[in-house]
Amino acid sequence: MYFWGSVTEVTTKSRTFGHFCVLATALERLGDRWTLLVVRDLVAGPRRFTDLSERLAGITPKTLTQRLRDLEDHGLVEADRVRGRRDVWYRLTPAGQDLQPMLDELVYWGMRHALRPWEPGEPAHPEHLLWALRIMLEREGIEIGPVSWVVRFIDDGTYVLRNDDDGWTVAPDGVDNPDVVVTTTRDAWARFLTSRPSERAVDERDLHCSGSRTAVNAFLRAIAVFPFGRTRARQP
């Protein structure tokens, strides 16, 4: 007798496609609702259960637990449980990190074919928007020499978007003498990025850019790669 999964055997019983096809098998492990979004939020680094809960707005704790257990069972996620410490840190294994190229492709596809306008009140996490922005800068071949832009969120952390020999990268905080500093809120940043590039002002409600005029203009020209969000027409 062989028990796979925890005591709650029912919850770990995932449905299979029954095809001998590696794509089908991959989707059996990744295709459940929320699963790839959990990976998305672990790509940037280890997170606690509540960190994930906040980024995965709308997920129920039950479902988050299930997804983390499934990912652990399949060797994509490891949990760091330290005796005597309350919090559990979840992190991707190397197999989990290997999903990043696929997720990058999916983000790139989405930016071209699944972008929609931001709706006020809709959770817009800086990490998610900066990921998309980085992909577009990378894929559209924007090369403007060594540059670093800091985006400081009043209601969240600080991130730096940098272009250097490694291409475009997003990291938390920590850079000296950035070329541009944007101070804003999550919502204002979302509104800013999803407005028409020609209408993006460097000083609007809850958003301010500082830096030399040249640097700020270079910033605005570059982020024009973030396309104006249109809704796809649906056929009735």
Add this chain to the structure above:
Amino acid sequence: MYFWGSVTEVTTKSRTFGHFCVLATALERLGDRWTLLVVRDLVAGPRRFTDLSERLAGITPKTLTQRLRDLEDHGLVEADRVRGRRDVWYRLTPAGQDLQPMLDELVYWGMRHALRPWEPGEPAHPEHLLWALRIMLEREGIEIGPVSWVVRFIDDGTYVLRNDDDGWTVAPDGVDNPDVVVTTTRDAWARFLTSRPSERAVDERDLHCSGSRTAVNAFLRAIAVFPFGRTRARQP
């Protein structure tokens, strides 16, 4: 019966994540069960409903209809309906075709982290296996000059795997003077590819390779990139 919406309105109501994140939006359109497998089977070219039913073994007609309608609504699939002709041909739009790089990455990930042994009786469609093989040849940088290998399935069609200036490609049939011709069945081909490379014989049950000894050896060396399928251990 029609009230203020068509009957299909219910089926197109997809659940959303409610995040302003392009990855979440992309998954709202692609993340339903079977959806990406439908795309998989349309990437190689237009297919009829029953063609898809056969490749998507286990899908119910109702679900296949739903998925095709959803994909049509989102502009990834177009249906070719000709008056007076019974059959409907489904094909990817450009937006649908743009999914191929992402699917290639997912196949590559799966070959490294989600491969499992073939189980006798499990449907193994040539197109799916040849896709995976092509990806591995490509990603592992196998370069052996202009070469073409034909794989002829007694219980299916004939495919040619070719390496030339465009890299590795898979196409149906149609090549003169192939370097190797493999004649086999779906099941034998699956068994062959998932056995240890060192144990692959050029003349086993339901599988025969013809061609010069040199060419056949080059073939065998190259397809060693298809790794022996192991099962991932699961933590009890």
Add this chain to the structure above:
DNA sequence: CTGGATCCATGATGATACTG
């Protein structure tokens, strides 16, 4: 407070049969 577990409701999917 974090990190879950439990109960119930419901919508999505599956099985099977049937039809224009």
Add this chain to the structure above:
DNA sequence: CAGTATCATCATGGATCCAG
């Protein structure tokens, strides 16, 4: 060939509760 119709089941969401 290309789907519908009907019924059953399972995964997920919402709300609530609980232990360290």
